[in-house]
Amino acid sequence: MTQELTITKGGLLTPRDVVTNATNQARVLMDIVDKTKCYQVISGKKYLQVEAWETIGAFNRVHATTEWINPIIRDGVVVGYDAKVILINQDDMAVGSAIMPCYFTENICKGKEGDAKDKACKSAAQTFATSKAYRMNYSYVAILAGYEPTPAEEMTEHDSTEPNRKEHYCETHKVNFFKKGNMKGYAHTIGNTKEWCNEIGDKPATAPPAESATSATPDGKAGKVEAPQTGEKLTAQMVTSVINKATKMGYTAEQLKTLLFVKFGGGVQTVQDVPRSEVNKLIEAIEKGEEMK
Numbered sequence: 001m002t003q004e005l006t007i008t009k010g011g012l013l014t015p016r017d018v019v020t021n022a023t024n025q026a027r028v029l030m031d032i033v034d035k036t037k038c039y040q041v042i043s044g045k046k047y048l049q050v051e052a053w054e055t056i057g058a059f060n061r062v063h064a065t066t067e068w069i070n071p072i073i074r075d076g077v078v079v080g081y082d083a084k085v086i087l088i089n090q091d092d093m094a095v096g097s098a099i100m101p102c103y104f105t106e107n108i109c110k111g112k113e114g115d116a117k118d119k120a121c122k123s124a125a126q127t128f129a130t131s132k133a134y135r136m137n138y139s140y141v142a143i144l145a146g147y148e149p150t151p152a153e154e155m156t157e158h159d160s161t162e163p164n165r166k167e168h169y170c171e172t173h174k175v176n177f178f179k180k181g182n183m184k185g186y187a188h189t190i191g192n193t194k195e196w197c198n199e200i201g202d203k204p205a206t207a208p209p210a211e212s213a214t215s216a217t218p219d220g221k222a223g224k225v226e227a228p229q230t231g232e233k234l235t236a237q238m239v240t241s242v243i244n245k246a247t248k249m250g251y252t253a254e255q256l257k258t259l260l261f262v263k264f265g266g267g268v269q270t271v272q273d274v275p276r277s278e279v280n281k282l283i284e285a286i287e288k289g290e291e292m293k
Helices: 015-036 050-059 114-144 236-249 253-264 276-288
Strands: 039-042 045-048 062-074 077-089 094-103 187-189 196-198 212-216 222-226
Touching (some): 015 050, 050 114, 062 094, 062 114, 077 114, 094 114, 236 276, 253 276
Antiparallel strands (some): 039 045, 062 077, 077 094, 212 222
């Protein structure tokens, strides 16, 4: 079954025609966006990126063109750029426009200097203005397709809930842990269930120190070492999270084994052997890159 898009040239559409046309466009848009993933998930809602807004424009034979880019000056210093974008239809008539700024403090410019920062800022300002112009004309199409009317580019980095795999990220369930209100530590719900997954090390248990023991060091020498504290064992999920963190930090299997010995003694040969009460110590050591030389 094919889906036809209603493209009009001149004339007025009845309200029914407008809804029918927008609904047809929304159906095709959903299919394209789902395949290309040109959206961002923010607070559980989907926001279209500029490519999706340009697709809506193409449905209506409208394209965007930049009219101007001007520097934003504060106290004699350029702090960013404004860009004005105009929407042009097939008859070469302006049917919409928008002005949007981009500042050097925004994510797109971080880590860049000189001409690279200048270029990135100008480009981002045009992208922001393009999305805004299309949004002002065709937000109803996005809404009919089940997306938020605000372009993804207008959402700040603080609003984004795209996974940050460097901090408070659950490798098992591929989502971020969060902490708010009266929560004691970082956690997340598991799917649509009422069960929770807690980030390891949030609330370490206490355990009495164990007696000393004699064991072989990683280089084969004997020595007196402290046996690990007794306590609840790590779950398989916790073990996986620790190993993933070590791998991301660049640890080899031998370096991790050495770190375990230095921190817990010969009684701990693998991550599975680490008591839950001591996992904070291991995580801190991994984040510091101890014993990686």
